[in-house]
Amino acid sequence: MTHALKITNLKKTYDNGFQALKGIDLEVKKGDFFALLGANGAGKSTAIGIICSLVNKTDGDVNVFGYDLEADREAVQEHIGLVPQEFNFNIWEPVIEIILNQAGYYGIERPVARKRAEELLKHLNLWDKRDEQAQNLSGGMKRRLMIARALIHNPKLLILDEPTAGVDIEIRRSMWDFLSKLNQAGTTIILTTHYLEEAESMCNNIAILNKGEVVESTSMKELLSRLQVETFVLDLKEPLDIIPSDCELTIHQRDTSTIEVELDKTRSLNYLFETLSKHNIRVMSMRNKTNRLEELFIKLVEKSKEENTSIKSTSSEVTA
Amino acid sequence: MKPAQKLTAFKTILSKEVMRFLRIWVQTLVPPAITMTLYFVIFGNLIGSQIGDLDGFKYIEYIIPGLIMMSVITNSYSNVVSTFFTAKMFGHIQEMLISPVPNHIILMGYIGGGMARGLIVGLIVTLVSLFFSSLTIEHPIITIAVVVLTSMLFSIAGLINAIYAKSFDDITIIPTFVLTPLTYLGGVFYSINMLSEFWQNVSMVNPVLYMVNGFRYGILGVSDISPVASFSLLAVFIVALYGFAYYLLKKGVGIRS
Numbered sequence A: 001m002t003h004a005l006k007i008t009n010l011k012k013t014y015d016n017g018f019q020a021l022k023g024i025d026l027e028v029k030k031g032d033f034f035a036l037l038g039a040n041g042a043g044k045s046t047a048i049g050i051i052c053s054l055v056n057k058t059d060g061d062v063n064v065f066g067y068d069l070e071a072d073r074e075a076v077q078e079h080i081g082l083v084p085q086e087f088n089f090n091i092w093e094p095v096i097e098i099i100l101n102q103a104g105y106y107g108i109e110r111p112v113a114r115k116r117a118e119e120l121l122k123h124l125n126l127w128d129k130r131d132e133q134a135q136n137l138s139g140g141m142k143r144r145l146m147i148a149r150a151l152i153h154n155p156k157l158l159i160l161d162e163p164t165a166g167v168d169i170e171i172r173r174s175m176w177d178f179l180s181k182l183n184q185a186g187t188t189i190i191l192t193t194h195y196l197e198e199a200e201s202m203c204n205n206i207a208i209l210n211k212g213e214v215v216e217s218t219s220m221k222e223l224l225s226r227l228q229v230e231t232f233v234l235d236l237k238e239p240l241d242i243i244p245s246d247c248e249l250t251i252h253q254r255d256t257s258t259i260e261v262e263l264d265k266t267r268s269l270n271y272l273f274e275t276l277s278k279h280n281i282r283v284m285s286m287r288n289k290t291n292r293l294e295e296l297f298i299k300l301v302e303k304s305k306e307e308n309t310s311i312k313s314t315s316s317e318v319t320a
Numbered sequence B: 001m002k003p004a005q006k007l008t009a010f011k012t013i014l015s016k017e018v019m020r021f022l023r024i025w026v027q028t029l030v031p032p033a034i035t036m037t038l039y040f041v042i043f044g045n046l047i048g049s050q051i052g053d054l055d056g057f058k059y060i061e062y063i064i065p066g067l068i069m070m071s072v073i074t075n076s077y078s079n080v081v082s083t084f085f086t087a088k089m090f091g092h093i094q095e096m097l098i099s100p101v102p103n104h105i106i107l108m109g110y111i112g113g114g115m116a117r118g119l120i121v122g123l124i125v126t127l128v129s130l131f132f133s134s135l136t137i138e139h140p141i142i143t144i145a146v147v148v149l150t151s152m153l154f155s156i157a158g159l160i161n162a163i164y165a166k167s168f169d170d171i172t173i174i175p176t177f178v179l180t181p182l183t184y185l186g187g188v189f190y191s192i193n194m195l196s197e198f199w200q201n202v203s204m205v206n207p208v209l210y211m212v213n214g215f216r217y218g219i220l221g222v223s224d225i226s227p228v229a230s231f232s233l234l235a236v237f238i239v240a241l242y243g244f245a246y247y248l249l250k251k252g253v254g255i256r257s
């Protein structure tokens, strides 16, 4: 067994008849840092809910470190820690109580739980707030409280459903740092996020869900290598009136002193600058137009949208 | 989970539940004491003095067991219904659902919490009653057994109500429209011998009548119902409702989509 999580043909139809998962397959290797991406409503939280015993599956199999969810639910539960998307602690309870109670549900005795809670809360900069009622914490602190709670039983697989939503830049960076260290120490991590930069910088493998289906599941490297062209935004030293017509690069003008240049993957940045110099275009600063992953993400999701509409139009032709 | 771990989980849920109602004692422990003082003053002293003896006891002596029972029933029920429903609404029930704590332990933890509240309130009301009447307990073991089982039964009932409840209204409907009438008509204030034969027969289908009379038998030694009938009814109801609550929890009704 090399996987931390293996999902086979997982389906979920909610009571109202909505099919949130249409038979997904996923495999997350032991020790991996895995990104599960997808637009709002793609089915990420539904899949996570099933893995964590919060949602009943309609069909399919879930296996965690060799334990089948149906046959060995307790073992599966002992191995997973969950940071849910929505705040779900008792807001009237003090921070430390929330963590100690969670430990109790895993059968961890108080004295042991206390030591571990102190360690975790200190790591997550919440120790000063331990006696505060949870409702008095800021949004970012509440997220960190849920991370501490998820780790109290030392899970081998940590699942985080949008842990950085509403978290400021500094805390977000320290959270990334914390998670990276945790991952290096051997914890397998699955993360959903809408900040693709986050996924790109931390995750090794990635799956993209769209409307209840996996549209992509591969390594981050492989995915990024598929990017054919990269678009850069350049701020110019002198205003440019017209783009030279004989230029070998594809250039779009934003305004007189800003241009967007598309650069083929096979070309180097030197080539870009050489070409611009040749046409007397001087560059002050440059940046990526969008995050690289973001470009791919949008393409993949749009591609599956097109496929869906083309299927629909053929089927309507048949019925007509 | 190993037995020791299960015990830790049970203690966690139970102490969390007990701490909760102790922390908000002004809302949970004081109101029943005040309400019951009023009952004792008005029904016991003022009106009671106009009423003759009942089964050989002064009216206030007759209604004290009923009023203690009434407080135990409402407080056990409302403790579990409100805490389980809140856990569902605010989502912290999920803390238990994701963990390996068995359903039996969740059930017993919540039921234990409701029983603790019901019994503490029962004790407070008993102490308050001492200001109005003297108390000698005829059959202590029966008294304690009836009150413990009754608080258990209504804790389970509150839990089932909370599992089905979808809104805050749903957790007040049953207490208002079912529980209160059943208690008031359950022989708290009168002996069913005072009723016509028809209403006596109707009263016999009210389970609360058996508990109130069982408890009154324990304290005063008089009852409209045989104690055996009281215990049998309690046992049957507890087993049936516990089984039902367990089934609902296992299926995830109202808590797992």
Ligand SMILES: Nc1ncnc2c1ncn2[C@@H]1O[C@H](COP(=O)(O)OP(=O)(O)OP(=O)(O)O)[C@@H](O)[C@H]1O
Pocket: A014, A015, A016, A018, A019, A020, A038, A039, A040, A041, A042, A043, A044, A045, A046, A047, A085, B257
């Ligand atoms: N309890 C429910 N009953 C009916 N439909 C539901 C329920 N929960 C979720 N859905 C639907 O299932 C779909 C997937 O929802 P899910 O929460 O899994 O999406 P998500 O990928 O996590 O989205 P987001 O990024 O917004 O969190 C949505 O269309 C949602 O409306």
Ligand SMILES: [Mg+2]
Pocket: A044, A045, A046, A085, A161
């Ligand atoms: Mg979600």
